[in-house]
Amino acid sequence: MIRFEHVAKRYPGGVQALSDVNFELERGEMAFLTGHSGAGKSTLLRLIAVLERPSRGQVLFDGKNVGRVSSGQIPKLRRKVGVIFQDHKLLTDRKVLDNVALPLLIAGYSWSEIRRRVRAALDLVGLLEKENTLIPALSGGQQQRVGIARAMIAKPPVLLADEPTGNLDPELSEELMRLFCTLNELGTTVLIATHDLDLVERLGRRTLVLKSGSMVDDRISNRSWRGDGGAVA
Amino acid sequence: MSRKDHGGRGDLRAWARRHAYGLLSSVGTLVRNPLTSALTIVVLAIALTLPLGLNTALVNLEAVHDNLDRLDSISVFLELEADEEGARRVASKLSSWRNILAVDPVSPDAGIRELAGASGLDRFDVGDVPLPWVLEVTPNSTVDIAELAQRLRRADRVDTVVVDMDWVRRLDAILHVFSRLIVLLAVLFAASVLFVISNNIRTEIERRREEIEILALVGATPGYIRRPFLYSGLWMGLGGALLAWLTVYAGLWMLSAPVEALAATYGTSAEMIAPSVQALGLMLAGSGALGIIGAWIAVSRQLARINP
Numbered sequence: 001m002i003r004f005e006h007v008a009k010r011y012p013g014g015v016q017a018l019s020d021v022n023f024e025l026e027r028g029e030m031a032f033l034t035g036h037s038g039a040g041k042s043t044l045l046r047l048i049a050v051l052e053r054p055s056r057g058q059v060l061f062d063g064k065n066v067g068r069v070s071s072g073q074i075p076k077l078r079r080k081v082g083v084i085f086q087d088h089k090l091l092t093d094r095k096v097l098d099n100v101a102l103p104l105l106i107a108g109y110s111w112s113e114i115r116r117r118v119r120a121a122l123d124l125v126g127l128l129e130k131e132n133t134l135i136p137a138l139s140g141g142q143q144q145r146v147g148i149a150r151a152m153i154a155k156p157p158v159l160l161a162d163e164p165t166g167n168l169d170p171e172l173s174e175e176l177m178r179l180f181c182t183l184n185e186l187g188t189t190v191l192i193a194t195h196d197l198d199l200v201e202r203l204g205r206r207t208l209v210l211k212s213g214s215m216v217d218d219r220i221s222n223r224s225w226r227g228d229g230g231a232v233a
Numbered sequence: 234m235s236r237k238d239h240g241g242r243g244d245l246r247a248w249a250r251r252h253a254y255g256l257l258s259s260v261g262t263l264v265r266n267p268l269t270s271a272l273t274i275v276v277l278a279i280a281l282t283l284p285l286g287l288n289t290a291l292v293n294l295e296a297v298h299d300n301l302d303r304l305d306s307i308s309v310f311l312e313l314e315a316d317e318e319g320a321r322r323v324a325s326k327l328s329s330w331r332n333i334l335a336v337d338p339v340s341p342d343a344g345i346r347e348l349a350g351a352s353g354l355d356r357f358d359v360g361d362v363p364l365p366w367v368l369e370v371t372p373n374s375t376v377d378i379a380e381l382a383q384r385l386r387r388a389d390r391v392d393t394v395v396v397d398m399d400w401v402r403r404l405d406a407i408l409h410v411f412s413r414l415i416v417l418l419a420v421l422f423a424a425s426v427l428f429v430i431s432n433n434i435r436t437e438i439e440r441r442r443e444e445i446e447i448l449a450l451v452g453a454t455p456g457y458i459r460r461p462f463l464y465s466g467l468w469m470g471l472g473g474a475l476l477a478w479l480t481v482y483a484g485l486w487m488l489s490a491p492v493e494a495l496a497a498t499y500g501t502s503a504e505m506i507a508p509s510v511q512a513l514g515l516m517l518a519g520s521g522a523l524g525i526i527g528a529w530i531a532v533s534r535q536l537a538r539i540n541p
Contacts, residue, residue, distance in 0.1 A: 049450070051450065072455075075449070075452045075453060075454040075455075075457075076452070077452075078449075078450065078451065078452035079451075079452035083450065083451075085450075089443075089446070089447050089450060090447070091443075091444055091447060092443075093265075102447070102448065102451050102453075103451045103452065105251075105254050106251070106448070106451065106452060106453045106454075106457055107247065108244075108246070108247025108248060108249075108250040108251040108254075109247070109250070110246075110250060111250075150451065
């Protein structure tokens with residue numbers, strides 16, 4: 001589903017965010033992406049959602065080289081990827097309902113359908129009673145969950161999350177991870193960037209480790225090592 | 234997004250809904266920022282009032298000009314031999330003509346006094362040059378002046394006929410200059426409308442930068458992002474045009490009494506001519522189109538920055 005081939009990303013100014021990253025994420029797989037802050041986790045996710053283009057190598061999404069898609073094709077691609085941002089990226093002057101509805105509004109769903117699905121999504125993240133609340137009135141954790149509801153509402157085949165549990169207490173984090181697992185079981189490919197190693201260990205999923213822009217580890221939880229950065233078939 | 238996800242209702246309805254959401258969003262923005270919107274519309278209205286107001290003034294002056302033709306008089310110089318009695322006889326005969334409204338005989342003495350007054354001299358010494366009686370003929374409004382002059386020339390005891398239309402021609406020329414000036418002004422102010430709206434949308438985009446970015450992040454097409462701004466541009470253009478029209482209308486209403494009074498001194502009545510429905514429609518369409526174009530320019534420039 002997602003495949004990185006010798007991907008490097010250098011930002012203007014000379015910062016090398018990623019260098020020669022190789023890995024593949026199968027359709028329906030769920031994996032964690034860990035590493036210290038500044039290791040390139042966010043950049044890697046941004047490359048998948050075409051928020052950045054790689055400086056070298058190719059990022060393949062569903063067999064398509066996303067580094068090469070025309071800007072006219074970008075929106076189409078982004079709709080296939082639900083992204084949960086570290087800084088939420090919510091419309092702060094709108095209600096929860098309007099924020100979660102965005103992907104459906106863009107797709108042109110009828111308002112009644114949108115209402116129904118927004119309520120279902122908010123129910124899933126435990127924010128049903130906050131439907132008409134303005135974003136600034138929510139706590140950091142609640143805002144994070146609004147972002148999650150928005151990312152999954154249009155049922156994209158791929159879900160990317162950048163530190164989704166960063167602002168949440170352990171209980172909520174656990175609950176959220178279970179939600180991701182559920183979505184994964186329903187067929188969504190999930191990639192979660194996090195530094196919450198405890199959580200990663202407990203879930204025993206595939207873990208990709210970035211260090212200074214290089215993929216230094218690719219393993220299942222803490223148990224089985226699978227080489228030192230090579231692609232996994 | 235597959236068709237199935239729309240519940241099988243097809244892409245056309247989804248498209249229509251996206252448009253409706255864009256329209257609602259633009260209205261929402263205007264309503265959320267009433268002061269900014271109002272200020273922009275007022276600035277646009279002022280820019281549009283000037284050409285529209287001048288054009289209305291021109292239309293009214295042209296109407297007055299048409300009326301003035303009739304006030305234009307013809308000077309009929311009688312033969313030198315004609316004395317007062319003869320002049321009055323010719324005058325009464327001419328005043329019975331269907332095309333003539335009034336005939337006013339001017340004696341040679343009165344003619345000299347008038348000439349002296351016009352030249353600013355106390356005494357106007359014409360020596361022994363004899364002056365004839367002159368009949369000031371006021372034609373009917375509908376008459377063809379040239380043809381009437383021709384007929385007068387053939388009349389009894391008439392020596393020369395002078396039609397003084399110079400000032401009418403001059404006014405005509407002035408009005409032409411004026412109308413050309415209005416075209417120039419209209420072009421200038423149309424450009425200013427474009428810039429005001431474009432600049433306003435640009436500021437609005439800057440303010441909503443985050444929102445645009447978020448929309449792009451969740452997969453909105455440039456068209457979807459652009460649409461609310463285009464509608465905003467349209468509303469501003471239409472609002473400005475409408476307000477300009479109301480302003481001109483109010484101006485006409487305020488001027489109508491003094492103009493009526495002025496017309497009364499000329500013994501006529503004057504009805505102010507308001508801009509026509511066509512003019513209003515043209516201005517609304519033009520201003521609205523300029524609004525959309527202005528917004529398009531502003532949004533396209535910003536969008537290019539967001540999508541890498």
